[in-house]
Ligand SMILES: NC(=O)C1=CN([C@@H]2O[C@H](COP(=O)(O)OP(=O)(O)OC[C@H]3O[C@@H](n4cnc5c(N)ncnc54)[C@H](OP(=O)(O)O)[C@@H]3O)[C@@H](O)[C@H]2O)C=CC1
């Protein structure tokens with residue numbers, strides 16, 4: 108069994124390095140300066156327990172990895188990059204190997220299922236940063252991250268067991284679940300504040316607006332009769348397995364959306380997080396003015412090349428009538 112990780116950034120880099128350090132065969136698919144850095148020096152994984160250097164084969168395209176029947180393929184690109192990554196996998200000859208979407212939002216599994224018959228979801232609870240090519244930083248301890256893994260749309264099979272076992276061999280905590288999408292919808296509710304944090308940081312106004320985004324999300328999911336599992340800080344598994352803690356010499360860059368702004372990638376995931384709620388709200392007749400406003404704001408943050416947290420709080424408060 109080999110684990111092929113598509114998108115070596117914060118999550119993909121931490122997974123690839125962790126699995127490789129545990130002696131599991133890994134191949135990475137990366138691009139740009141990240142690919143060049145990993146090929147030259149391997150990947151530097153900084154963690155609360157110290158620095159690790161991982162060396163694993165890294166390719167520019169899945170076709171170079173020569174996919175095998177016993178590969179497990181894990182997708183760790185941001186949702187807005189999923190369509191092109193899936194197309195690359197198709198062109199590389201991928202057929203019925205298990206494909207795991209280790210991403211936020213709930214759109215990726217449905218997209219993947221248009222092309223592949225063996226789709227799985229992973230709920231990722233892992234505070235990880237990727238800002239500098241060749242380096243990822245993970246702030247979870249004692250385990251670096253917690254994952255729920257299961258088949259899409261429901262159930263589980265031996266591939267989920269095999270991946271969970273591999274992750275548990277490395278310094279992760281993985282749980283096989285028959286309702287992985289339930290925890291992914293729970294995670295989606297937590298990620299509705301990613302764009303808010305990317306706009307104004309985590310000050311007083313953040314604390315007023317975050318509950319408004321979440322309340323709209325919950326109202327929409329209820330109207331759509333979609334159940335969810337709470338994976339917030341009150342998830343009892345977190346206490347013993349993964350607390351967010353310090354890494355020597357590193358400061359957290361914020362959510363994955365803030366990191367996209369910080370790296371100037373030119374795109375953010377908001378349409379697949381807040382946009383999911385807006386779309387479901389439209390379908391089920393539930394107004395979503397706050398999530399809609401933040402979807403439009405994401406475009407402006409990109410257009411104006413804003414650094415994370417640099418929008419005036421007063422402007423946001425005025426626009427939302429707060
Ligand atoms: N960061 C975090 O703490 C967490 C993130 N998540 C979720 O995990 C998913 C991944 O996020 P994250 O790791 O932060 O994202 P990153 O942007 O850090 O990593 C994704 C990487 O994939 C690369 N990439 C995109 N498309 C391709 C492609 N076709 N071929 C090769 N490489 C590609 C990107 O390159 P480029 O840099 O050029 O864009 C980037 O390096 C998202 O859904 C996110 O919401 C979930 C929990 C925590």
Ligand SMILES: CC(C)(CO)C(=O)C(=O)O
Nearest residue numbers: 233234235361362363364
């Ligand atoms: C780690 C966490 C929960 C932070 O909001 C996340 O999912 C993200 O950055 O997208």
